[in-house]
Amino acid sequence: MPTSDDVDAFLTETLVGSDPALDAALRAQHDAGMPAIEVAPVNAKFLHLLARIAGARRVLEIGTLGAYSTIWLARAVGAHGRVVTIEAEPANAAVARANLERAGVAERVDILLGRGTDVLPTLDGGDPFDLVFIDADKESNTRYLDWAARLGRPGTVVVLDNVVRGGEVADAGTADSKVQGARRGVEMLGSDPRFDATALQTLDRKGWDGIAVAIIVDPTPGGTG
Ligand code: DHB
Numbered sequence: 542m543p544t545s546d547d548v549d550a551f552l553t554e555t556l557v558g559s560d561p562a563l564d565a566a567l568r569a570q571h572d573a574g575m576p577a578i579e580v581a582p583v584n585a586k587f588l589h590l591l592a593r594i595a596g597a598r599r600v601l602e603i604g605t606l607g608a609y610s611t612i613w614l615a616r617a618v619g620a621h622g623r624v625v626t627i628e629a630e631p632a633n634a635a636v637a638r639a640n641l642e643r644a645g646v647a648e649r650v651d652i653l654l655g656r657g658t659d660v661l662p663t664l665d666g667g668d669p670f671d672l673v674f675i676d677a678d679k680e681s682n683t684r685y686l687d688w689a690a691r692l693g694r695p696g697t698v699v700v701l702d703n704v705v706r707g708g709e710v711a712d713a714g715t716a717d718s719k720v721q722g723a724r725r726g727v728e729m730l731g732s733d734p735r736f737d738a739t740a741l742q743t744l745d746r747k748g749w750d751g752i753a754v755a756i757i758v759d760p761t762p763g764g765t766g
Pocket residue numbers: 578579580676677702703719
């Protein structure tokens with residue numbers, strides 16, 4: 542009986558394939574001793590396709606790590622698009638920068654160094670983002686979602702990673718702060734009138750997890766949604 546890893550391998554080989562720049566990015570991330578917690582290839586491509594479907598030209602990413610997902614997003618926005626990505630760890634940002642350069646997309650990406658909660662207020666007043674991908678410290682999920690709503694516009698796509706955490710999200714009494722963050726993020730997406738959202742469970746080489754996908758709506762009477 543095939544396993545979910547066999548299915549992941551089949552889907553990845555068939556639909557994603559391998560790519561020298563992405564392979565090199567993951568090698569560089571590994572060689573730098575960074576954790577292999579980037580999104581799985583099938584999910585990275587899902588994110589890339591969402592950005593293309595939305596026609597996104599301005600993308601915000603919170604949590605760069607080694608820029609694996611950033612490369613996918615940068616390819617989605619095209620040569621005239623922009624990806625702003627926030628990374629708290631300077632060593633990660635250096636690896637990310639080199640990976641973006643190797644992938645040929647560095648000129649369309651701004652890496653902003655610092656914690657999301659410090660950097661996000663500096664983006665206030667700029668052009669709205671068309672897609673926001675939140676994949677950083679899970680404890681800050683609700684603050685990041687609030688910033689996504691403020692820095693987006695009605696129609697902006699918001700994607701939140703790691704909302705299932707091996708199923709633990711269903712445990713209301715969890716003591717794990719990352720799971721609590723995942724749970725609060727989902728609860729906010731369900732209750733905050735600025736979002737219309739759902740979530741999908743995922744089972745891939747990283748195990749059992751999930752991604753929430755939302756659209757920002759205008760909560761005022763007569764607004765969109
Ligand atoms: C963790 C973070 C992630 O963004 C992820 O995709 C998987 C795991 C973590 O911090 O444990």
